[in-house]
Amino acid sequence: MTSTRTCRPAIETIELTKRFGDKIAVDNLTLRIPSGTTFGFIGPNGAGKTTTIKMLMGMLRMTAGGARILGIDVTADTAAMKQRVGYVPELHYIYRWMRVHEVIGFCRRLYETWNDRRCAELLDLFELDTGKQVRQLSKGMVAKLSLLLALAHEPEVLILDEPTSGLDPLIREEFLDGVLRTICEREHTVLFSSHTLSDVQRLADTIGIIYEGRLLAHCPTDELLTGTKRLRIVLHDGCSPGEPPDGTIWQSRQRREWLLTVRGFTPATLEYLHNRYAVENVDVLDLGLEDVFKDFVKGRRASA
């Protein structure tokens, strides 16, 4: 997987901006997702994830900036781009009156690279009843059908926009297995947006945290998780917290107790604290992606 990572980006946005009247949904977003990597795109509701993805898919007009997928300008040659991209939205609006085999037949004729064998494999994997109408399928089954349609034409890029939202854990597991299998078998580039951060942590090579249309962080998952620490500092009596160390993304002060979340934590961070403050005790705690995400957002809210 690493061999292709240094090549041209599979997905690239350059100062991508979207305004809805006075509201800025996406603000100068510059993003490069290398080929063959899985990018986890996370942010609170209304942060601009879906808006960004819809602009990438040519489903929303950009206010400013640009975007390329596989080197194709998404606004100039949308049809050519869509031939090479698989997309699973959060909400599925597949024709409800169609039967599963009709949906497959319909999409099969629209994609030049449709692979019948792959489609059959996915039908088996997802245990979809081809004779049922889409309106008769459960939400989970529709999500799986949507993933099948996104994968059966063997896309080079897969874009998943909160695809597991509202699915029960079992269906979510099956869905993620399908995605994982695809990532492992073929060197797809995946953009995966989700609120289920354990899923993102499991799949993503790199993480992007977006808030109010701006990218707060964009780095490899391991680097983000190993380099971001929670420091629980207890100061001596009479001493109060002051300037936090560099890289602090969030802090909370309660008398002598000082909680800090620091990105890019090194021993120098502790040295800084000991040199400047009368530190009684410091605990350095590891964080999961969920805590890191929360602290990034809370820190940005507090500073706004």
Add this chain to the structure above:
Amino acid sequence: MTALLWKDYRVNRLVLGLGIVLLLGPFLIFFTHNLYTGWRFGETHWWPHWWIFTCIASLGGSLITIAALGGNAIAGERIDRSAEFLAYLPPSRLAVITSKIILTVGAGLLIWIVNLAVLYGVVPLASALPNVAFYAGDGDPMTMIPLFAAATVMTFGAAWLSSALMSSPGVATGIGIVAPWVVALALGLVDYLFYLTDAAVVSWFKITSVTLGLLCFVVGTVYYLRRVEPETPTFHR
């Protein structure tokens, strides 16, 4: 394109079914009535009346079909948001709209072909008249057919434009049905103010309806091609 045509046919299957009923219904009533009355009018000069009346009724009913086809063409997929599914599939918007035009205009033409075939083929065969153009009287086809043609263009254009602009196929269809009446009422007002001759009113109705209808069709098509679906803030859902 075949996939899109198949999909558009399936999306409009109910409307097309209604179209067949409205197209053939008057003829069915005609035959049923004549069977019931023992074809008492069958060998006389009544036949052309019946045929022409039936064709005019069929064309009148077909205005509803044309309005429904135009009104459902774009808004029909917007109301259930299946347009969003189509929006992330590879076909360009030009291909999508071309398929819709082929289906709706094709169905409209078929309705007209059937009626004109009856008027110009069956009526002369079934009567002593060498050609329907020789028939004259109240509601003669040579006056009625161009009027219906103009009303059809206006109906389709208005329904099509409304369908491109809004999400309700019902409202778009309603606007299509009402549109020729609005033109007729407007011309009636002009007639009232400026004392036009009947021939001038008819002539202006035809010119206005065809011009407005084609204009609506072009504007609706261009609007659809320029529009990005769905142009709504995702955080407002």
